[in-house]
Amino acid sequence: MARKHDHSSVIEAVSAKLPSDELLCDLGDLFKLFGDTTRIKILYALFESELCVCAIAELLKMEQSAISHQLRILKNAKLINCRRSGRTNIYYLADDHVRSIIEQGFDHLTEEDDHEEDVQA
Amino acid sequence: MARKHDHSSVIEAVSAKLPSDELLCDLGDLFKLFGDTTRIKILYALFESELCVCAIAELLKMEQSAISHQLRILKNAKLINCRRSGRTNIYYLADDHVRSIIEQGFDHLTEEDDHEEDVQA
DNA sequence: TTATCATATGAATATAAATTCATATGAAGG
DNA sequence: CCTTCATATGAATTTATATTCATATGATAA
Numbered sequence: 001m002a003r004k005h006d007h008s009s010v011i012e013a014v015s016a017k018l019p020s021d022e023l024l025c026d027l028g029d030l031f032k033l034f035g036d037t038t039r040i041k042i043l044y045a046l047f048e049s050e051l052c053v054c055a056i057a058e059l060l061k062m063e064q065s066a067i068s069h070q071l072r073i074l075k076n077a078k079l080i081n082c083r084r085s086g087r088t089n090i091y092y093l094a095d096d097h098v099r100s101i102i103e104q105g106f107d108h109l110t111e112e113d114d115h116e117e118d119v120q121a
Numbered sequence: 122m123a124r125k126h127d128h129s130s131v132i133e134a135v136s137a138k139l140p141s142d143e144l145l146c147d148l149g150d151l152f153k154l155f156g157d158t159t160r161i162k163i164l165y166a167l168f169e170s171e172l173c174v175c176a177i178a179e180l181l182k183m184e185q186s187a188i189s190h191q192l193r194i195l196k197n198a199k200l201i202n203c204r205r206s207g208r209t210n211i212y213y214l215a216d217d218h219v220r221s222i223i224e225q226g227f228d229h230l231t232e233e234d235d236h237e238e239d240v241q242a
Numbered sequence: 243t244t245a246t247c248a249t250a251t252g253a254a255t256a257t258a259a260a261t262t263c264a265t266a267t268g269a270a271g272g
Numbered sequence: 273c274c275t276t277c278a279t280a281t282g283a284a285t286t287t288a289t290a291t292t293c294a295t296a297t298g299a300t301a302a
């Protein structure tokens with residue numbers, strides 16, 4: 001297969017260890033959910049309290065429609081749920097696992113910052 | 122501020138707890154890195170072994186150029202590093218923290234799958 | 243039942259991100 | 273040197289994603 005520069009043995013070994021394409025895609029899709037500032041903010045807000053759509057819009061100073069679209073994405077991904085209360089829809093975290101994923105990212109960032117602060121002696 | 126439906130007190134409370142915009146952005150940017158299948162695959166491959174560019178391209182069956190572009194992104198984000206060896210560039214994980222972030226996502230997915238499997242009794 | 247509020251949604255638009263293509267760079271070997 | 277290999281890079285293109293705009297839905301209160 002390899003013509004010029006051969007690494008077929010490493011490739012085979014690594015290839016054997018890789019999760020399925022489907023899983024890797026799902027994993028990408030999961031992280032993609034956290035890869036948008038608006039969605040991150042919504043999730044952080046929901047860490048503190050369940051909230052209705054217009055409260056989130058007001059909090060983030062964004063249009064209700066934009067928030068609604070993002071809420072749908074988060075709901076489809078089952079990261080959040082909602083319940084009706086009168087004519088408002090109240091959204092809340094579906095799963096505390098979300099919190100730990102985000103916190104792990106948070107930790108990574110704050111550790112990185114520490115390293116960078118060390119540089120300027 | 123709120124005219125029709127008032128939730129200013131909740132908004133204030135939540136607002137006070139939110140991290141800074143800058144941090145939330147950085148967090149989004151970090152997760153964005155994991156939110157692409159190509160980059161996820163590259164990182165998974167590097168979990169197993171350091172690899173040169175053409176090995177990764179061959180492994181993922183993608184063009185060398187596409188891989189190179191993604192490697193640059195990962196390197197800028199300091200998730201990976203590289204060293205020269207002759208005329209090949211060998212890339213490797215910069216930080217084991219990356220592994221735990223991805224694994225956390227992985228766990229979330231596999232737990233979700235379990236739930237879904239329960240449904241079909 | 244009509245008007246209003248809270249939300250959702252489809253289509254259009256704007257924006258960003260990934261991939262390709264052509265080519266540049268830089269190291270080795272002849 | 274000159275050629276080849278391994279990689280990088282800029283620009284063009286493609287593709288995906290977020291936001292806006294206009295409007296629909298669905299619940300409540302008058």
